[in-house]
Amino acid sequence: MVSLSTSLPLSGRLQFMIASVLVVLMVTTRDYHFSSVYSLPGASWAIFFLAGVYLRTTWPLLGFLALSWWVDFAAYAWGGASGYCLTPAYGFLLPAYASLWLAGRWYAGQYRFTWQTLIPLTSCAIVGLTLCELFSSGGFYFFSGRFDDTAWVEFIARSFTYFPMYIQSFAIYAGIAMTLHIIFVLISRRFNTEKHAAGQI
Numbered sequence: 496m497v498s499l500s501t502s503l504p505l506s507g508r509l510q511f512m513i514a515s516v517l518v519v520l521m522v523t524t525r526d527y528h529f530s531s532v533y534s535l536p537g538a539s540w541a542i543f544f545l546a547g548v549y550l551r552t553t554w555p556l557l558g559f560l561a562l563s564w565w566v567d568f569a570a571y572a573w574g575g576a577s578g579y580c581l582t583p584a585y586g587f588l589l590p591a592y593a594s595l596w597l598a599g600r601w602y603a604g605q606y607r608f609t610w611q612t613l614i615p616l617t618s619c620a621i622v623g624l625t626l627c628e629l630f631s632s633g634g635f636y637f638f639s640g641r642f643d644d645t646a647w648v649e650f651i652a653r654s655f656t657y658f659p660m661y662i663q664s665f666a667i668y669a670g671i672a673m674t675l676h677i678i679f680v681l682i683s684r685r686f687n688t689e690k691h692a693a694g695q696i
Contacts, residue, residue: 513549517542525566541668543592547599556596587634591627598623
């Protein structure tokens with residue numbers, strides 16, 4: 496996937512561009528309106544992970560948390576979306592998304608542009624996704640008040656049904672980010688090599 500490291504420092508301008516793309520993804524794929532019209536899978540989980548990987552401060556985490564809340568509220572208040580998920584358990588989305596952001600942030604420190612980077616990347620993604628699922632789906636199942644009788648056995652069964660869909664959406668956007676990252680690095684390296692060679696002539 497992508498990341499900041501000493502081998503690939505990201506300028507403030509590039510980070511701003513990445514943040515802008517993630518904002519557009521958040522607005523257009525937040526499980527309502529555009530996403531339902533164009534069949535776009537939800538990108539929220541991948542957005543928080545990628546924000547942790549690419550963006551250097553904690554402000555983007557707070558910003559995307561606020562944006563996700565605003566999009567949900569706007570969809571409910573003005574877009575006719577169902578309020579089924581707007582329960583006291585909604586607060587569990589904070590630690591859920593923070594888990595993905597922290598997983599991405601940790602991976603950023605492990606990143607190297609080699610195939611071996613897939614090991615920490617996969618580990619971080621698995622941990623982040625699992626924690627996010629436990630906080631978001633677990634929080635909703637046990638604390639939303641939508642279920643009369645709750646049990647861990649039923650929650651695990653429900654997770655086997657729905658969790659793979661979230662993993663699939665995450666993998667789609669992560670795969671796109673990885674591809675763009677590889678292309679960017681290769682082009683940058685070639686440009687720097689040609690620039691260096693031209694300077695020696």
